[in-house]
Amino acid sequence: MMAITHAAIAVAGCSLILGAADPLVLGVAIVGSQLPDIDTTTSTIGQIFYPVAAWIERRYPHRTVTHSFLATGAIAVVALPIGYVSGHLLAAAALPLGHLLATFSDCFTKQGVQLFFPYPAWCISVSNPQRRLKTGGAGELWVLGMAIALLVAGIHIATGGGITQQVSQSLGLKDGIIQTYNDKASTYQVYANITGVWASDRSSADGKYFILGTEGTEFIVTDGKGIYKTNQQIIVSKLSSVLGEKATTTSKTLTFDDENPVPALRKLQVSYPNAAIYLSGAIAVDAPEDLELGSVNPSALQTFSVAGGNVTMNYHPLGVVIVQLADQYVTGTVGVKVISGRP
Numbered sequence: 158m159m160a161i162t163h164a165a166i167a168v169a170g171c172s173l174i175l176g177a178a179d180p181l182v183l184g185v186a187i188v189g190s191q192l193p194d195i196d197t198t199t200s201t202i203g204q205i206f207y208p209v210a211a212w213i214e215r216r217y218p219h220r221t222v223t224h225s226f227l228a229t230g231a232i233a234v235v236a237l238p239i240g241y242v243s244g245h246l247l248a249a250a251a252l253p254l255g256h257l258l259a260t261f262s263d264c265f266t267k268q269g270v271q272l273f274f275p276y277p278a279w280c281i282s283v284s285n286p287q288r289r290l291k292t293g294g295a296g297e298l299w300v301l302g303m304a305i306a307l308l309v310a311g312i313h314i315a316t317g318g319g320i321t322q323q324v325s326q327s328l329g330l331k332d333g334i335i336q337t338y339n340d341k342a343s344t345y346q347v348y349a350n351i352t353g354v355w356a357s358d359r360s361s362a363d364g365k366y367f368i369l370g371t372e373g374t375e376f377i378v379t380d381g382k383g384i385y386k387t388n389q390q391i392i393v394s395k396l397s398s399v400l401g402e403k404a405t406t407t408s409k410t411l412t413f414d415d416e417n418p419v420p421a422l423r424k425l426q427v428s429y430p431n432a433a434i435y436l437s438g439a440i441a442v443d444a445p446e447d448l449e450l451g452s453v454n455p456s457a458l459q460t461f462s463v464a465g466g467n468v469t470m471n472y473h474p475l476g477v478v479i480v481q482l483a484d485q486y487v488t489g490t491v492g493v494k495v496i497s498g499r500p
Contacts, residue, residue, distance in 0.1 A: 163190040166262050167255035174254065175247055185248045189255025192232065193263065193270075196223040220263060225274035229257045334398050335371055342368070346401030346500050349378050353393040357456045362391045367500040368398070369435060369472050377472050381500075383457030384472050390458055404498025412490045413440060422479050425493065433496040434475035440468050440489030442482070449481055 167190030168183045175182060194200035196213045203210030213223065222228060233253035240249020263270045269281030338347050347368045355362045366378035366385070375387045376396070387393045411421055418440075425434065442448065445466050460473040461481065470478065470491060 163259040170258040186251040186255035189252040190259035221271040224270035352395040409493040435472040438491030
């Protein structure tokens with residue numbers, strides 16, 4: 158029973174402290190939580206590694222050397238360099254942390270532990286013996302239940318970007334929300350819940366917008382009708398982000414050398430039939446006077462502009478680009494954002 162409680166405490170603690178929901182990290186935390194009890198052959202891990210447990214059991218009393226800061230430090234010295242070299246530093250950190258959390262939890266039991274081994278002092282957190290935890294008792298069941306609740310909270314926080322980002326979301330702080338977008342946009346649709354007004358007439362702009370990208374500390378968003386920049390077209394008083402369905406966002410570049418761009422653009426369109434595709438960049442066109450600019454929405458970001466023989470695009474939809482540049486020869490390079498999993 159105590160092995161399960163140790164595992165639950167370690168996993169919950171590592172999830173909260175490390176901001177992790179990765180099964181590898183949580184699995185390593187479980188392993189770390191069992192290591193303190195390798196000093197007895199009656200424990201689960203002691204039975205698995207019986208020769209090691211028997212050797213320690215003959216030499217040291219239970220809850221001494223393996224239940225100490227010394228043991229945690231020794232595990233860290235071995236695990237962290239291996240994690241750094243292998244590229245799994247967070248998982249490596251979960252091993253000594255899981256050990257430490259399980260060891261500290263044993264301070265609440267009747268026997269306590271020798272945290273400062275080899276100094277022979279028993280660390281017991283509750284002075285009244287009647288209030289200390291008993292293995293398999295009702296108190297341990299309460300601890301197990303609380304650990305599971307904390308684990309659920311830890312995974313929720315971790316998948317939302319960590320405690321800092323959760324606080325940022327609640328307060329509407331842009332740095333945390335931008336970090337959430339940068340972390341999640343490559344694999345999820347990310348939306349912005351905006352409370353604000355339109356800059357053009359100060360009417361309400363409250364709503365849910367899909368985030369296309371960022372420019373500095375501002376967001377480029379769309380509601381399917383137009384494209385807007387926060388604090389330019391939409392004056393924002395509060396903004397928070399929310400994850401949508403899984404999606405893949407990739408970036409590409411297209412370079413044109415005095416050629417008709419439509420074949421390359423149509424090939425891109427065919428390659429990603431269910432994607433939202435936007436172009437950004439500047440190109441030179443041979444006949445700017447023939448460009449079809451279409452209607453201009455005064456409340457939206459101008460994603461297509463012409464100055465002399467140059468065209469500038471900023472998150473301009475691919476389908477519109479194909480129509481506008483159908484009879485042009487262009488030179489230059491544009492960036493392409495492909496969102497597979499159209500919002």
